[in-house]
Amino acid sequence: MAEIYLNEIAHGRSGDKGDTSNVCVFARKPEYYAIIAREVTPETVHRHFGDMVKGEIVRYDLPSLGGFNFVMKHALGGGATMSLRLDSLGKSMGSAFMRMKIHVEDGEI
Amino acid sequence: MKKVAIGGGQGFWGDSPDAAIHMIRRADIQYIACDYLAELTLSIMAKQQIKDPSKGFAPDFITRLLKEAGKEAWQKKIRICTNAGGMNISGCVSAIREWAAAEEMKGYKVGYVTGDSIKEKIPQLLKEGWTFPNFDYDGDFNSIVDKIYNVNAYIGHEAIEQCLEDGADVVVTGRAADSALFLAPLAHEFGWLDNDWDNLARGIMAGHLLECGGQGAGGNFMYDWRSVPHMEDLGFPIAELTEDTFEITKAPDCGGLISEQSVKEQFLYEVLDPANYLTPDVNVDISQATLTQVGPDRVRVGNIKGKAKPKDLKLCVGYHKGWKTVSMLSFAWPDAFEKAQYCADIIMKKMKKRGMKADDVHISYIGVNSLHLGVADTSEKAMKDLNECVMRIAVFSEDKSECAKIIPEISPLQLNGPPGASFFGGRAHVQEVMALWPTYVPRDVLDIQAHIQEV
Numbered sequence: 001m002a003e004i005y006l007n008e009i010a011h012g013r014s015g016d017k018g019d020t021s022n023v024c025v026f027a028r029k030p031e032y033y034a035i036i037a038r039e040v041t042p043e044t045v046h047r048h049f050g051d052m053v054k055g056e057i058v059r060y061d062l063p064s065l066g067g068f069n070f071v072m073k074h075a076l077g078g079g080a081t082m083s084l085r086l087d088s089l090g091k092s093m094g095s096a097f098m099r100m101k102i103h104v105e106d107g108e109i
Numbered sequence: 110m111k112k113v114a115i116g117g118g119q120g121f122w123g124d125s126p127d128a129a130i131h132m133i134r135r136a137d138i139q140y141i142a143c144d145y146l147a148e149l150t151l152s153i154m155a156k157q158q159i160k161d162p163s164k165g166f167a168p169d170f171i172t173r174l175l176k177e178a179g180k181e182a183w184q185k186k187i188r189i190c191t192n193a194g195g196m197n198i199s200g201c202v203s204a205i206r207e208w209a210a211a212e213e214m215k216g217y218k219v220g221y222v223t224g225d226s227i228k229e230k231i232p233q234l235l236k237e238g239w240t241f242p243n244f245d246y247d248g249d250f251n252s253i254v255d256k257i258y259n260v261n262a263y264i265g266h267e268a269i270e271q272c273l274e275d276g277a278d279v280v281v282t283g284r285a286a287d288s289a290l291f292l293a294p295l296a297h298e299f300g301w302l303d304n305d306w307d308n309l310a311r312g313i314m315a316g317h318l319l320e321c322g323g324q325g326a327g328g329n330f331m332y333d334w335r336s337v338p339h340m341e342d343l344g345f346p347i348a349e350l351t352e353d354t355f356e357i358t359k360a361p362d363c364g365g366l367i368s369e370q371s372v373k374e375q376f377l378y379e380v381l382d383p384a385n386y387l388t389p390d391v392n393v394d395i396s397q398a399t400l401t402q403v404g405p406d407r408v409r410v411g412n413i414k415g416k417a418k419p420k421d422l423k424l425c426v427g428y429h430k431g432w433k434t435v436s437m438l439s440f441a442w443p444d445a446f447e448k449a450q451y452c453a454d455i456i457m458k459k460m461k462k463r464g465m466k467a468d469d470v471h472i473s474y475i476g477v478n479s480l481h482l483g484v485a486d487t488s489e490k491a492m493k494d495l496n497e498c499v500m501r502i503a504v505f506s507e508d509k510s511e512c513a514k515i516i517p518e519i520s521p522l523q524l525n526g527p528p529g530a531s532f533f534g535g536r537a538h539v540q541e542v543m544a545l546w547p548t549y550v551p552r553d554v555l556d557i558q559a560h561i562q563e564v
Contacts, residue, residue: 011332011370013324015379018148018245018547024377026370028332052483060383064397064412069377077471079245082430082544084471084503085482092480094331099484 001105007098009109010036012067014094019079021053021090023097026067032109033066039102045070048100070097113298115291116347116360117319118174118189119143122150122167124322126174128345128363133178133187136347136360139298141182142290143170143191144320151284152427152543154195155259165197171204175279180212183278190269190290194281196259198223201281202562209564217564220272220280224557227424227550228260234554241426244547253546256429262422262555265389266312267303269293271559284425286389288316295350309391310415311355314398315348317386318357318375318410322346325375326359327366332374339364355410356403367406376400385416389423392416421549430544431468431507436519437475437533438500438526445498446487448527449474453500455526456518465514467504475499499533505542512539 009032012025025040027033042057055073062068076090077083087093116138118129122145129141145167158165170193171179182189194201202221209217231254234241241250261284270293272280282290292312295301301308318325325346327337337343344363349356359367376395380386386393394414403409436456440448453472460467476498478485506512516537523530 011374013329013331013374013378016148017379017381018545020245020381022377022379022381024374024380026332026373048484050483058382060396062377062383062396062398064399065373065376067373067377069380069383071381073245079545082542084433084435084469084505086473086475086479086501091329096481096484098331099481 001103003101004104005098006040006100006102010098012094012097014090014092014097016076016079016090019074019076021072021075021093023070023072023094024067025070025097026065030066033063035102035104035108036068037061040068040100045097045100110351111298112349112351113140113295114138114347114349115140115142115294115315115319117142117322117325117345119145120320120322120324121145121147126169126177128322128343129174130178131344131363132347132360133182133185135362138187138347140294141187141189142294142316142319143174143189143193144287144290145170145191145193146195146284146287148425148545149427149543151196151261151425152258154197155427158196163200166195166201167193168204170201171208175205175208179208180214183214183217188273188277188294189279190293191280192282192285192287192290194221194283196226196283198281198283205279205281206562206564214564218277218561219564220275220277220559220561222264222268222272222280222282222285222557222559224555225261225264225282225284226259227262227555228257230554231257231260239550241424241546241548250546253426253428258427258429258543260424260426262424262550263389264422264555264557265289265418266293266296268557268559270297272561273297275559275561277561287320288313288388289390291316291319291348292390299352306391306415306417307413308415310393310413311350313388313391313393314395314410314413315350315355318372319346319348321375321378323365324378325357325372327371330366330371330374332370337364337366356407357410358407367408369400369402369408372400372408387419389418391418421551422555424548424550426546426548427543428546430542431505432509432512432539433503433505433542434512434515434537434539435501435503436515436537438519438522439531439533440498440500440527441529442494442496445495446474446477446492448529449498449500452522452526452530453502455522456502456515459518460515463514465504466508466511467506469505471503473501475501509539
């Protein structure tokens with residue numbers, strides 16, 4: 001078993017709607033979809049972000065696109081101009097997400 | 110079989126017009142749609158208009174885009190839809206007419222859509238018992254009523270389509286939904302009915318993939334940004350639709366990339382529930398959608414479904430929230446992070462002495478954790494031998510004078526704090542903080558009208 005960054009097997013993009021951040025996460029290869037489904041859950045994502053994300057996290061599964069959509073509420077310090085963060089629009093939430101450490105079995109990737 | 114091609118010309122107010130100009134010159138398209146409005150853009154425009162009534166729209170639509178390629182678009186019969194009208198649609202229409210008259214474009218038809226801005230209707234709606242519940246937070250709308258800059262409903266494609274039916278060469282709107290600007294020409298060309306949900310959904314997704322400009326053609330591309338050719342000439346995406354097919358491509362002889370992955374990353378951008386992507390025109394279901402590379406820089410989009418449109422319209426209310434000040438000081442090796450933290454600590458102790466009453470303070474370190482915040486690696490190992498670090502303190506208060514208290518305390522730290530502090534970004538100033546109150550309104554409150562004027 002090995003610990004890797006999610007970035008190695010996934011890619012995606014973050015967007016903002018008010019104080020809600022969405023991050024779409026796609027498998028870099030079709031066989032990685034199952035690993036992401038297993039390792040990247042609302043619970044593990046919440047643990048990764050800690051108090052950076054204050055609200056609920058919902059995962060939507062999109063097997064036909066080989067990916068997932070994560071919707072994270074109260075994740076942008078207020079959102080848009082209200083946020084005091086440098087990245088008030090959460091443009092880097094996508095890369096922050098991909099920094100999550102996940103576990104893969106030997107031979108899985 | 111009839112094919113309609115539409116290009117995405119603009120991702121936001123301030124975006125480069127280069128790709129739109131290139132498209133007009135080189136791509137085989139019949140329409141371009143240009144989105145200028147992000148969530149808070151209307152509030153910024155409303156504020157500009159209060160200071161100067163001739164402002165309040167995106168003048169660069171005329172001064173940068175039309176001036177450069179608008180006449181050529183007209184000669185080639187490429188029609189343009191845009192929400193550049195912002196808060197001042199008549200001002201935008203006048204500027205377009207002046208430009209077209211100066212270019213001697215006799216017969217040029219300017220369509221425009223009014224009725225999205227409903228600030229003046231708020232008192233009556235409140236009297237009738239409408240409460241404007243906030244999507245994101247609890248709160249009483251009455252607490253912000255006196256501080257509102259703008260109230261705009263996200264409107265659909267119908268009135269834009271009407272302008273096109275009436276022969277408009279360009280259509281100007283205020284807060285039309287970004288994707289409605291793209292759906293309107295497609296519905297007009299294919300004669301889609303207002304309850305043809307599957308087709309309306311296809312048109313909306315064409316808009317969705319194009320409304321962010323370069324982001325749909327290899328910009329902001331996490332999968333493999335190094336593989337995107339010629340980002341200095343990044344082309345913007347083009348959607349080609351027939352009754353049966355829907356493909357994304359781009360203009361010839363420009364940079365950028367249309368691949369399965371580049372389209373995917375834009376496909377879910379700012380989408381919440383993929384089975385219920387709500388727009389004023391249709392409730393879109395992309396939960397079973399497919400994306401297939403069918404040629405170089407060409408991706409086919411399939412299996413998009415639509416359901417009946419929502420009965421209410423999303424309303425965006427921009428209001429004055431308070432004030433903020435952002436101050437920065439930079440530090441270099443050795444111990445850059447430690448010195449920056451020490452400096453922030455000194456400043457906050459001083460602010461305590463000064464009795465600063467901030468409603469919120471956010472301290473971060475550019476080069477360390479200002480983007481990734483708590484997810485950033487600030488371990489001793491990662492911080493050892495850090496070259497540089499910028500301390501950043503952001504303060505929010507509803508009271509402007511409280512925000513001003515920190516400003517004179519920053520520059521003295523160059524001489525009075527840890528070694529090597531350098532004043533960064535100039536003297537800070539107090540900035541207004543505007544906020545959004547996302548809510549909804551019944552459709553029948555609005556009086557949407559399509560108009561047309563001829564040069």
